[in-house]
């Protein structure tokens with residue numbers, strides 16, 4: 001990245017940072033002095049073996065769990081002490097394992113409810129026709145964006161699994177997140193659904209930052225700009241996919257590859 005100041009590269013702007021983040025369970029340090037810097041506008045993957053602490057990091061960043069030590073910053077502001085609702089209000093929104101859809105409602109209703117909650121209309125279904133028509137318009141846009149307009153009147157529970165993921169993405173996007181945290185977006189998907197959900201995430205990144213925990217390394221390679229590899233609650237390695245996948249410690253600890261492969 002060159003800048004006007006004589007070709008000196010501009011410092012990256014971090015949207016989300018963790019410094020010295022720790023979380024213990026009893027005497028066990030699940031997250032151990034973790035430093036994480038997520039560049040604004042990037043798609044950043046958090047990978048690592050089972051039990052490395054990825055989900056705990058997500059829980060700490062979204063304040064579902066308090067940190068034992070360390071600090072979290074959002075655009076340079078210390079948000080270590082604020083609660084989960086305030087984190088969401090700042091635009092840090094978690095999807096997939098948390099944003100359950102309402103199974104008995106239609107695809108359309110699910111997205112509109114998410115929009116209602118974003119717009120402070122809560123559960124008030126009796127709003128003026130004008131208000132609802134604005135919401136309806138945006139609902140259609142979101143459904144089009146994730147390729148679900150054709151299934152607008154389908155009951156969410158009746159959608160195929162891959163389509164449910166697309167619906168979850170639409171309900172998350174309805175909240176207009178600045179930073180979208182995706183918890184294993186490809187987990188449980190059929191092979192054939194993975195390219196489509198990858199494509200949707202790639203499209204959804206426009207104008208926002210994505211931090212995702214993902215085990216599928218092909219997906220990480222394809223859509224992520226940066227990767228942090230966790231091991232035993234610590235950062236083992238950080239960089240682009242090609243950098244981390246070439247790192248001998250990562251190959252040994254995570255990918256289980258021999259050096260001569």
Ligand SMILES: Nc1ncnc2c1ncn2[C@@H]1O[C@H](COP(=O)(O)OP(=O)(O)OP(=O)(O)O)[C@@H](O)[C@H]1O
Pocket residue numbers: 025030048049050051052053054055056057
């Ligand atoms: N509430 C808890 N109480 C006690 N131990 C916990 C708790 N939550 C997580 N742990 C432990 O912390 C460690 C990290 O767990 P975590 O779920 O964050 O790992 P992970 O990298 O997300 O793993 P996976 O890939 O299997 O989802 C594990 O050893 C886990 O057993």
